[in-house]
Amino acid sequence: MDQATHRIQIENLSKAYGPVQVLKDINISVPEGRFVALIGPSGCGKSTLLRTIAGLEKITGGTLRIDGQIVNDMPPRKRDVAMVFQSYALYPHMNIEKNMSYSLRLKRSAPEAIRQSIAGVAETLGLGHLLERMPRQLSGGQRQRVAMGRAIVRNPKVFLFDEPLSNLDAALRVHMRAEIRKLHHRLHATSVYVTHDQIEAMTMADHVVVLRAGQVEQQGAPLALYEKPANKFVAGFIGSPAMNFIEGVVGPDAQCVLFGGAARQQVELGRALPPGQPVWIGLRPEHLRLQGEGQSVQGVVDSVESTGSMTFIALNVDGAPQPLLVAHPGTVTAAMGDVLKLYIAPQQIHVFDKTTELAL
Amino acid sequence: MNKLLSRFPRENGFEITLAGFALLYLLLFAGLPLLYNIVLSFQQVDLMEPATLLRPFAGLANYRDVFSRPEAGQVLSNTLQFVGLSLLFQVVIGFLLAMLFLQDFPLATFMRGLFLAGWIMPGLVVGVIWKLLFAGDYGVLNHVLTQMGILHSKIFWLSDPQWSLYAVIIANVWLGVPFNMLLLSVGLAAIPADLYEAAELDGANAWQRFWGITLPMMKSTLGAVVSLGAIMTMQQFDLLAALTQGGPANSSQVAQYWSWQLSLQTFEVSAGSAVATLMMVLVLIVAVIYVRSTRNERMV
CATH class of the missing domain: 2.40.50.140 (Nucleic acid-binding proteins)
Incomplete structure (x- = not known):
């Protein structure tokens, strides 16, 4: 397999907490620019898998490559991945501009360059008028946008999304779904998206991975999973x-x-x-x-x-x-x-x- | 009064009675003595007639008297050092311990519990224990320090004017650390873990996460801890009584102990009241800062 064209390569990955095996023999490869959804019932290990890619959880077996490089033991801050948390995890003591520029400031980018990239991303996400506000003054949808902006500003190798829409109301969720999709279309950023909502997975992803009890049940294009489910679990899980x-x-x-x-x-x-x-x-x-x-x-x-x-x-x-x-x-x-x-x-x-x- | 009463949701008298007892208690045992103390500090007190309220008005004479005493400068400097150094080390050590016990290691909670032992002991007992530790000839501290090669000759911690204040400060720091650690632990535990994770993904190393996330998020807790610590340090009395009683030669004399000595040992009641009133004003200022910092906490 040509490793250079694969942003993320997961081979025989496993993860155990003591005797409890939470991820077993996972194999997934994500080509550059692809949008992959991890989906499964709660407790299936999808969030844990995402967190191992981020480096927030250590893997206990197999290899994990980002851009061809093995990152099994690399700390999160060296992996060049950005994550949008379910809770958004905005820094409550920083205004929106400071929230979005934190990583650039840590990298000691030039202030003018920081200002420009923040302005650009804020424009894209419609956050221009909110830059001076504090996170607590924002609505759920706006916070969600800031969390995305904070990730986009960094221009990372990989975007990770951990159920980013689950705290929004139904109408806003449909709207943000389309917006993330459009954004991905424009940025072509390699993305891994965790969700328990199969409609989100089906409509947003190019490639869907169905997990159950820490194992991959089936993976493939969304319609392939719908038309040719490999087993009864996938058949019952995909489709509404x-x-x-x-x-x-x-x-x-x-x-x-x-x-x-x-x-x-x-x-x-x-x-x-x-x-x-x-x-x-x-x-x-x-x-x-x-x-x-x-x-x-x-x-x-x-x-x-x-x-x-x-x-x-x-x-x-x-x-x-x-x-x-x-x-x-x-x-x-x-x-x-x-x-x-x-x-x-x-x-x-x-x-x-x-x-x-x-x-x- | 009507406004006050209307704050009770159901005026069946029961709540008012309960609150009344507490208010009466405060008024009798805290309010009146405080007021009486302030009044005394502006009066010329004659101990021949202790049971009178109306005494000759002295204006600011008592305050002038206190400040013109030869030991006033030293007491002021000692008090500032006592409060400042105690606070500094209590907060820093308490913060470090709080962060240590937040890590997940075996027996972490048990050991944190042990640290509270010092806090539940009365100051007088702690003073007696430290007196044994500090003792010049047979004290544990001197023994350990000389054995480790840090000291070559004994330090007479409590009777050497160069050391006595610092000995008291060391004991007071030990006494105050558990309280600081406890409050700061609560503050640290309240910082959501995903903030640290987000910062780590944003590229922050441990040091940057501390300065960028932990410290700013702890601002209001630190404000509360520092003000409460300041109030408690300015009230520290029994430890001083057990260790040095302000001596030798006022080398460890601090305002709160001085005020007691003036009023109740040398019976210069007016001067003692003046010092106590000054301390009260200081405590009041810190208390206002404390209330404001906890109010900020609620807003976040």
């Missing part, structure tokens, strides 16, 4: 609303899956699997239709929620641990207790091994 699962068995003809207990149902897969194998079938809510062709699943309506543009119907189906959720565009007339038939194209049916949970 989450994928529906039904327990079943591959039929004797090897082409279909049988499920539904007494009220036996079956779906054709259009491909062969070993007959008699226990499986999970995964159906995305947005792929299920009330009319159409292809395979069908039948169930009893449990609840109907309409938002105007979308209608969410939950159906009770035998073999599904949770009611099957359907996301249907427009309004649909259905009432509790109705029996509905849902259609799905065979190529949109995901199948996972019952025990290994790997995609088949």
Whole structure:
């Protein structure tokens, strides 16, 4: 692998606190200018992984390279990485200008050069009129911007984001999401972004890494994860609303899956699997239709929620641990207790091994 | 008075009674003596008639008398050294210990607890212990220092006028360090860890993080600690009583002890009251600084 084009290279990285292994055998490489999202449920180790890149946590195994250089034992201040903290971590005793210029002042840059780069970044982020203010006088969104500005001013090798939008309200979050994306488009800065919000990961990143219990479950382009999840966990984690699962068995003809207990149902897969194998079938809510062709699943309506543009119907189906959720565009007339038939194209049916949970 | 009463959310009398007891206590045992002391400092006091309130008005004569005494200059200089040096070392050592015990090492909390032992002991007991340590012929301090080769001849800490003030200051520093350490630990623990992490990523080394983050963030705590320490040092009495009683030859005499000696040993009550009133004004000034610095703390 050509190391020069990879800003960050993580090989077999592991991290343990005493006997507790929090990161296991992580391999990720981030090409220059790429935006990578680390995503997973809380406690999966995504923030710890980010902090090992920053140098705030020591790794206990493997190698970590930045710009081809091994940085395993390099202190954070020598790594030339900038981080935007979840809490923003603005220095409360410094005004916005001093906050943003702290690193440049430590480097003893020329005052005129500092003034110019602060002015430039402040302009970009719309902070020009706030430079004299103290952090406590700013709103959440403004603080978030200052935290980004403080990182941008440094022009570092790598930007690290630790759930930077989780303290903002929903509307502001959507707005800042677009803004960070635009900023990345313009600066082409290599970025690693930690989030638990899969929409953030899907919409912002070029490359998404899904973590669970300290291990990489799958990584790739956002749509690749959505279309070809490697296992049941990734399939359920990526996509909103989450994928529906039904327990079943591959039929004797090897082409279909049988499920539904007494009220036996079956779906054709259009491909062969070993007959008699226990499986999970995964159906995305947005792929299920009330009319159409292809395979069908039948169930009893449990609840109907309409938002105007979308209608969410939950159906009770035998073999599904949770009611099957359907996301249907427009309004649909259905009432509790109705029996509905849902259609799905065979190529949109995901199948996972019952025990290994790997995609088949 | 109505305004004061309206501050109580429910005027059922219970809260007022409770507050009343505290106020009455303060008024009787702190307010009246303070006032009486101020009054005394402007009067000509005749010990033949101690039980009278109306005495001849002396104007500023008592204050002039105090300042014209030969030992006044030395007492002033001693008091300034006693307060200044005690504060300096208490705060610096307390700060260093607070930072030390904030590090994560085995038994850190237990050892920090041990340091508080000195603080919970009465000043008089601490004085007696230090008297044993300081003793010229059989004292532990001299023994250790000569064994280590630092001293070649014994220092008579408490009876040598060159050393007596510093001996008292050393004991007072020891007595005040735990209190400083405790308050400063609380202040240090309140600084969010991510500020240090952000500064570290911004390129600050340990020294720069201390000057750039720790010290500015500790400003209000330090203000409070310094003012409280100043007040406590200016009130330090039992340690002096146990160690040197201001001697030898006033070499360790400080204002608060002098005031007591004047009033209650040589019975120059007017002069003693004048010194006490001057000290009170000083303490009041520091108290105002303290209140202001804690108010700032709340604003951040």
